[in-house]
Amino acid sequence: MKRPVLLIVATALLALLCSCKGDFYYANSFLRKFERNKSTATEQIYVSLPREVLHTNSSLNTVPGFSLMSVREQDSVIASLTHVLDKLDDSIFLAQFNQAFLFTLSRTRIPIVVVDHPSQLPKADDQHFVINFVQFEAEEFVEPHRSDFRTKKGMYYAYDYDLRHFCTNVWIQLDARDSLGEVYFKNDEVEESFHGAITSIQDGKATLKTDFDRIDVNDAYRSARRLGSYCATLYVEKMLTEYVCRSKGSTQYYFIYNPGYNAIEEILPYDEGVKDSFDKVQ
Numbered sequence: 001m002k003r004p005v006l007l008i009v010a011t012a013l014l015a016l017l018c019s020c021k022g023d024f025y026y027a028n029s030f031l032r033k034f035e036r037n038k039s040t041a042t043e044q045i046y047v048s049l050p051r052e053v054l055h056t057n058s059s060l061n062t063v064p065g066f067s068l069m070s071v072r073e074q075d076s077v078i079a080s081l082t083h084v085l086d087k088l089d090d091s092i093f094l095a096q097f098n099q100a101f102l103f104t105l106s107r108t109r110i111p112i113v114v115v116d117h118p119s120q121l122p123k124a125d126d127q128h129f130v131i132n133f134v135q136f137e138a139e140e141f142v143e144p145h146r147s148d149f150r151t152k153k154g155m156y157y158a159y160d161y162d163l164r165h166f167c168t169n170v171w172i173q174l175d176a177r178d179s180l181g182e183v184y185f186k187n188d189e190v191e192e193s194f195h196g197a198i199t200s201i202q203d204g205k206a207t208l209k210t211d212f213d214r215i216d217v218n219d220a221y222r223s224a225r226r227l228g229s230y231c232a233t234l235y236v237e238k239m240l241t242e243y244v245c246r247s248k249g250s251t252q253y254y255f256i257y258n259p260g261y262n263a264i265e266e267i268l269p270y271d272e273g274v275k276d277s278f279d280k281v282q
Contacts, residue, residue, distance in 0.1 A: 022248070023244050023248065023251050023252070023253045023255075023267070024253075024255075024264065024267060026243065026244045026247045026248060027240040027241075027243065027244050027255050027264055028263075028264055030240060030243045031108060031240075031262060031263070031264070034108060034109035034110050035109050035262065041109075041110075042127055043110060043111075043126075043127050043128070043129060044110065044111045044112070044113055044127065044128060044129070045105065045110050045111070045112045045113070045129045045130075045131065046112075046113045046115060046121050046122060046128060046129065046130045046131070047101075047102070047105075047112060047113070047114050047115070047131045047132075048114075048115050048116075048117065048118045048120070048121055048131070048132045048133060049094075049098045049101070049102075049114060049133055050094060050097065050098070050133040050135075050136035050170070051094065052090070052094075052136070053088070053090045053093055053094060053136055053137070053138050054135060054136065054137040054138070055085050055088070055137075055138055056137055056138070056139045056140070057078065057081060057082055057085060057139075057140050057141065058139055058140070058141035059081045059140070059141045059142045060077070060078065060081065063077055063081075081142060082140060083140070083164060083216075084138075084140050084164070084166050084215065084216065084217055084219075084220055085138060085140045087216070087217040088138055088217055088220055089217075092221060093138060093220065093221060093224050094136070094224075096221045096222075096224040096225040096228065097136070097168070097170075097224040097225065097227060097228040098228065099225075099228070100224075100225045100226070100227075100228030100229040100232070101228035101229065101231055101232045102114070102232075103229075103232075104228070104229040104232035104233055104259045105232040105235065105236070107259040107260075107262045108236055108259075108262060109262070110129075118132050123176070123177055123178070124175040124176055124177045124181075125177065126246065129175055129239060130173075130174070130175050130176060131172060131173075131174060131175075131235065132172065132173040132174075132176070132181075133170060133171070133172055134171040134172060134173055134183055135169075135170070135171040136168075136169070136170050136171075137167075137168070137169040137170070138166070138167075138168060138169075138220065139166070139167040139168075139169055140164065140165070140166050140167075141164075141165050142162045142163070142164050142165070143162065143163055143165060144160065144161075144162055145160070145161055145162070145163055145194065146158055146159065146160050146161075147159050147161075147194065147196055149198075151201070155201075155204065157198075157201075157206045159196065159208055159210075161194060161210075161212075163191055163192040163193070163194060164191070164192045164214070164215055165189060165190070165191040165192075166189070166190050166191075166215055166219060166220050166223060167187050167188065167189045167190075167223075168187060168188045168189075168220070168223045168224045168226075168227045169185070169186075169187040170185070170186055170187065170227060170231065171183055171184070171185050171281065172184050172185075172186070172231065172278070174235065174238065174278070175242075182280060182281075183280075183281040184278035184279060184280055184281060185278065185279045185280075185281050186227065186230070186231055186234065186278050186279065187227065188223045188224075188226050188227035188230065189223075190215055190219045190220075190222075190223050191215070192212060192213055192214050192215050193212070193213045194210070194211070194212055194213075195210075195211040195212075195213075196208050196209065196210050196211070197209045229259070231278075232259070233257055233259055234277050234278055236257045236259070237254065237255055237256065237257045237273070237277065238277065238278070240255045240257065240264070241253075241254055241255060241270070251270065252269065252270055253267050253268065253269065253270055253273070254267070254268045254269070254270045254272065254273025254274055254277075255267060255273070256268065256273065
């Protein structure tokens with residue numbers, strides 16, 4: 001009685017394996033044809049890179065009556081809450097992102113055409129892949145935190161502190177075949193950390209040794225570089241999945257791309273893989 005069940009399971013596994021291998025074959029052949037300069041390697045990637053940085057200090061949203069303050073008062077509040085944005089060199093920040101994005105994308109060997117303005121981008125089709133960076137943002141904000149504990153005798157101690165966050169945020173229009181192309185979002189965030197240790201408790205007072213890992217402008221530049229490389233990697237993964245869909249009519253899989261080897265590193269069920277990809281805005 002067990003044999004028919006085992007046969008059904010084995011047949012299902014074999015069908016899944018064949019399907020997976022078939023999808024991998026199409027995705028891998030797409031990468032290899034550029035590596036081997038085949039005559040069928042005719043696709044191109046058109047890119048409009050970000051050329052300005054939007055500075056946002058989100059902590060200002062939590063300051064009571066900020067909009068009612070005088071310009072001098074506002075400037076004073078902004079200065080007290082800003083420790084990274086005011087030191088950011090936009091040209092370096094953009095260069096870190098753009099260079100990392102283009103270098104990672106170039107690992108595919110697919111020809112890349114960089115245009116000066118989004119109006120110069122062609123409509124996307126099966127031969128023209130199109131990437132338009134709609135907005136590029138450097139965001140800084142502070143979040144309040146509390147570390148606390150209670151002794152065996154019921155004494156409660158708390159220490160309040162702020163930790164700074166920095167985010168590189170990007171909004172991208174990908175492969176728009178009309179003026180209503182979908183916009184996607186991705187970001188990279190770095191934050192400070194706190195480590196504390198109680199050294200003594202005497203007379204109802206606790207002595208706390210504190211250690212903060214603070215962030216600075218170099219962390220912001222590293223964030224931009226990471227996000228540039230990551231966005232390019234995610235775009236290649238999106239491109240591979242859509243190529244398999246065009247070739248086979250559908251796919252159940254998501255392809256994890258390794259730019260260091262210009263190769264597919266892992267195959268996941270589509271719903272699982274796409275969770276960490278771009279977030280669709282519209």
